[in-house]
Amino acid sequence: MPKPQPIHYEEASAEVRAVFDDIKRTRNIPDVNNMWKYLARDPATLRRTWESVKEVMGPGELPLLTKELIYLAVSVTNNCGYCIASHSAAATKAGMTDAIFGEVMAIVGMANETNRLANGYRVPIDPAFE
Amino acid sequence: MPKPQPIHYEEASAEVRAVFDDIKRTRNIPDVNNMWKYLARDPATLRRTWESVKEVMGPGELPLLTKELIYLAVSVTNNCGYCIASHSAAATKAGMTDAIFGEVMAIVGMANETNRLANGYRVPIDPAFE
Amino acid sequence: MPKPQPIHYEEASAEVRAVFDDIKRTRNIPDVNNMWKYLARDPATLRRTWESVKEVMGPGELPLLTKELIYLAVSVTNNCGYCIASHSAAATKAGMTDAIFGEVMAIVGMANETNRLANGYRVPIDPAFE
Amino acid sequence: MPKPQPIHYEEASAEVRAVFDDIKRTRNIPDVNNMWKYLARDPATLRRTWESVKEVMGPGELPLLTKELIYLAVSVTNNCGYCIASHSAAATKAGMTDAIFGEVMAIVGMANETNRLANGYRVPIDPAFE
Amino acid sequence: MPKPQPIHYEEASAEVRAVFDDIKRTRNIPDVNNMWKYLARDPATLRRTWESVKEVMGPGELPLLTKELIYLAVSVTNNCGYCIASHSAAATKAGMTDAIFGEVMAIVGMANETNRLANGYRVPIDPAFE
Amino acid sequence: MPKPQPIHYEEASAEVRAVFDDIKRTRNIPDVNNMWKYLARDPATLRRTWESVKEVMGPGELPLLTKELIYLAVSVTNNCGYCIASHSAAATKAGMTDAIFGEVMAIVGMANETNRLANGYRVPIDPAFE
Numbered sequence: 006m007p008k009p010q011p012i013h014y015e016e017a018s019a020e021v022r023a024v025f026d027d028i029k030r031t032r033n034i035p036d037v038n039n040m041w042k043y044l045a046r047d048p049a050t051l052r053r054t055w056e057s058v059k060e061v062m063g064p065g066e067l068p069l070l071t072k073e074l075i076y077l078a079v080s081v082t083n084n085c086g087y088c089i090a091s092h093s094a095a096a097t098k099a100g101m102t103d104a105i106f107g108e109v110m111a112i113v114g115m116a117n118e119t120n121r122l123a124n125g126y127r128v129p130i131d132p133a134f135e
Numbered sequence: 136m137p138k139p140q141p142i143h144y145e146e147a148s149a150e151v152r153a154v155f156d157d158i159k160r161t162r163n164i165p166d167v168n169n170m171w172k173y174l175a176r177d178p179a180t181l182r183r184t185w186e187s188v189k190e191v192m193g194p195g196e197l198p199l200l201t202k203e204l205i206y207l208a209v210s211v212t213n214n215c216g217y218c219i220a221s222h223s224a225a226a227t228k229a230g231m232t233d234a235i236f237g238e239v240m241a242i243v244g245m246a247n248e249t250n251r252l253a254n255g256y257r258v259p260i261d262p263a264f265e
Numbered sequence: 266m267p268k269p270q271p272i273h274y275e276e277a278s279a280e281v282r283a284v285f286d287d288i289k290r291t292r293n294i295p296d297v298n299n300m301w302k303y304l305a306r307d308p309a310t311l312r313r314t315w316e317s318v319k320e321v322m323g324p325g326e327l328p329l330l331t332k333e334l335i336y337l338a339v340s341v342t343n344n345c346g347y348c349i350a351s352h353s354a355a356a357t358k359a360g361m362t363d364a365i366f367g368e369v370m371a372i373v374g375m376a377n378e379t380n381r382l383a384n385g386y387r388v389p390i391d392p393a394f395e
Numbered sequence: 396m397p398k399p400q401p402i403h404y405e406e407a408s409a410e411v412r413a414v415f416d417d418i419k420r421t422r423n424i425p426d427v428n429n430m431w432k433y434l435a436r437d438p439a440t441l442r443r444t445w446e447s448v449k450e451v452m453g454p455g456e457l458p459l460l461t462k463e464l465i466y467l468a469v470s471v472t473n474n475c476g477y478c479i480a481s482h483s484a485a486a487t488k489a490g491m492t493d494a495i496f497g498e499v500m501a502i503v504g505m506a507n508e509t510n511r512l513a514n515g516y517r518v519p520i521d522p523a524f525e
Numbered sequence: 526m527p528k529p530q531p532i533h534y535e536e537a538s539a540e541v542r543a544v545f546d547d548i549k550r551t552r553n554i555p556d557v558n559n560m561w562k563y564l565a566r567d568p569a570t571l572r573r574t575w576e577s578v579k580e581v582m583g584p585g586e587l588p589l590l591t592k593e594l595i596y597l598a599v600s601v602t603n604n605c606g607y608c609i610a611s612h613s614a615a616a617t618k619a620g621m622t623d624a625i626f627g628e629v630m631a632i633v634g635m636a637n638e639t640n641r642l643a644n645g646y647r648v649p650i651d652p653a654f655e
Numbered sequence: 656m657p658k659p660q661p662i663h664y665e666e667a668s669a670e671v672r673a674v675f676d677d678i679k680r681t682r683n684i685p686d687v688n689n690m691w692k693y694l695a696r697d698p699a700t701l702r703r704t705w706e707s708v709k710e711v712m713g714p715g716e717l718p719l720l721t722k723e724l725i726y727l728a729v730s731v732t733n734n735c736g737y738c739i740a741s742h743s744a745a746a747t748k749a750g751m752t753d754a755i756f757g758e759v760m761a762i763v764g765m766a767n768e769t770n771r772l773a774n775g776y777r778v779p780i781d782p783a784f785e
Contacts, residue, residue, distance in 0.1 A: 077775075081771050081774050081775040082771060084770075084771075084774045086774075086777075089774060089775065089777065090777070109775075110771075110772055110775040110776065113771050113772075113775060114768040114769070114771050114772050114775075115768065117767040117768055117770070117771045118764040118765065118767055118768035119764070120734075120767070121731050121732060121734075121760075121763050121764050121767045122760055122763075122764050124731050124734045124736075124739060125727075125731040125739065125759075125760045125763060125764075126760065127736075127739065127740070
């Protein structure tokens with residue numbers, strides 16, 4: 006297996022095209038981004054991942070902006086370069102301003118710090134939280 | 136150094152009590168939770184951490200509920216048991232319902248999944264995201 | 266200390282050359298890959314790491330392909346770019362096809378997702394698993 | 396929202412019972428394990444997660460044992476206590492012996508070690524792996 | 526929000542300049558490094574982060590070299606490319622030699638390995654450590 | 656394979672006993688801690704891990720206390736409960752005071768915070784660090 010390569014619409018199978026078409030329609034965009042073109046190497050994973058993302062990020066309890074900020078916060082914590090770039094863009098499209106971005110980064114930073122302080126000091130869970 | 140032990144209000148120094156008092160006043164609670172009692176072993180870290188958390192989680196661009204959900208999402212990603220318990224409680228106090236919790240967990244799960252798919256497929260960042 | 270630089274065979278000490286030679290002989294390759302050239306900055310770590318890798322990845326209970334897939338799965342989870350690239354190549358040499366790669370990525374993705382769902386929902390271990 | 400609690404078959408909705416029934420039938424077990432009882436708090440996530448796991452861990456390119464070993468390797472890397480326990484049990488059911496377990500742990504350990512050595516030495520990807 | 530861009534001294538507000546000036550004075554350097562120029566997008570986070578780093582990395586119990594080695598060890602474990610580069614430089618300035626770097630990497634590697642062995646073997650804490 | 660169980664000296668093979676004896680002699684302790692008793696399930700991994708730890712943590716460039724603090728910092732970052740407990744004890748034996756522990760935790764916390772700020776702001780490496 007050589008390094009993974011993207012599959013573009015023109016060369017895609019009918020099965021892959023159907024997913025690409027649904028992504029473009031759902032998000033009202035002219036082309037899918039690289040993530041989907043690479044996942045297209047495995048049509049079952051492409052379909053399953055898209056359907057899951059569509060369900061999870063679709064209308065629900067929280068506004069889309071909040072959902073995208075959570076997605077971004079996880080991606081920053083995991084240091085996924087691609088995901089930070091793509092979800093920064095998605096969050097911006099959903100309304101993230103410079104000020105909101107700064108606030109999210111500040112929270113992500115503090116959470117990563119206090120997570121380790123809790124680990125290191127071996128803090129037991131308060132009975133009230135059980 | 137034996138295993139870290141909490142410092143309770145009665146045995147705390149004036150410096151530590153001042154921080155405990157500010158936490159209780161700011162959050163309108165009768166006692167601080169375990170995290171602060173353990174950090175009190177190091178008064179400088181107690182004060183610095185509280186002042187940072189107070190600033191970051193205070194009034195700003197995002198509603199408190201959104202901030203707490205982001206904190207929880209990071210804590211779940213890092214698997215910090217104490218932080219998951221305490222920030223689940225804090226988010227609930229800020230308005231998190233069962234349905235919102237379920238939605239946040241679903242997003243955190245998908246983000247952790249797609250972060251690894253992007254890593255493994257070595258997906259390059261789209262020029263539009265640069 | 267400037268940024269780490271590789272040590273090539275021609276400039277290597279006898280101690281380092283002996284390790285390089287054993288890697289080349291064991292893997293039947295004309296040159297070692299970058300990882301070993303950088304570890305050669307610290308001959309003790311070069312030797313210890315190679316001997317450990319040689320023992321762990323050598324003949325045992327599992328076929329080499331399975332071992333390489335496990336190595337790749339960990340590297341993807343940790344987002345080590347170098348390791349993803351080198352172990353994708355090693356797994357391919359050991360028989361990984363596009364279809365197998367897709368299956369491994371799907372499993373790695375799901376495991377990272379369900380790991381966080383278990384964390385967030387604070388699921389207790391079933392007595393049967395203890 | 397209080398601490399998440401499991402939903403048992405007797406108290407489950409028809410939608411949740413349908414998923415529980417499918418898990419029990421597919422795996423030929425008398426009851427589902429805790430993970431599913433907790434995910435049942437969110438029927439959409441329960442269904443989506445089960446259908447994804449069923450697809451990913453079902454018959455494919457790799458034998459079930461290999462798939463379970465990969466799932467276990469990721470769970471150990473992420474330190475998910477619940478997942479380590481449940482997938483150790485699942486791998487054992489699929490044929491994992493003590494000797495195989497030892498070999499997988501050895502690989503997971505070495506991969507986590509060399510991932511960091513590659514990070515720290517800032518090793519560039521060999522052209523042959525691009 | 527487009528991709529974050531640095532803020533240079535000439536274009537910085539008085540608030541940001543004051544922080545930049547303090548960093549340059551404290552560290553006796555002609556210009557701040559990129560990290561601070563990017564954090565300057567959010568002056569409150571710039572100030573809070575600098576004051577915290579200044580306090581934590583300032584004179585205390587441990588020599589500066591030891592502190593920088595710990596910072597580097599965490600950054601390597603988390604695979605933060607920027608932080609590995611900047612703290613390798615900072616540690617070198619504080620006295621890190623090639624031999625010390627090699628020793629730190631060896632420890633970081635072993636710790637990441639044995640952390641996973643402890644997870645996977647589900648080793649219970651010895652009573653003596655409680 | 657049932658849940659891993661420890662192997663005690665009395666029931667250990669000659670190969671395992673030889674490693675246990677070397678650990679006890681090297682560290683001047685009456686019995687090995689749980690980690691080694693669990694690794695004894697796989698004598699090759701027991702021996703390899705002990706010999707690597709012995710080499711890496713033995714006399715070298717850095718004092719033992721510094722080495723143990725680095726080990727602890729990594730373990731806290733990875734949230735390995737067993738390793739935090741055992742290396743807190745080992746560091747204490749090597750001279751860690753309450754004040755040093757507090758300082759290390761403060762550094763680990765800040766490093767985990769700034770690692771994520773660097774990720775999220777996508778800070779490019781300064782030319783001076785390349």
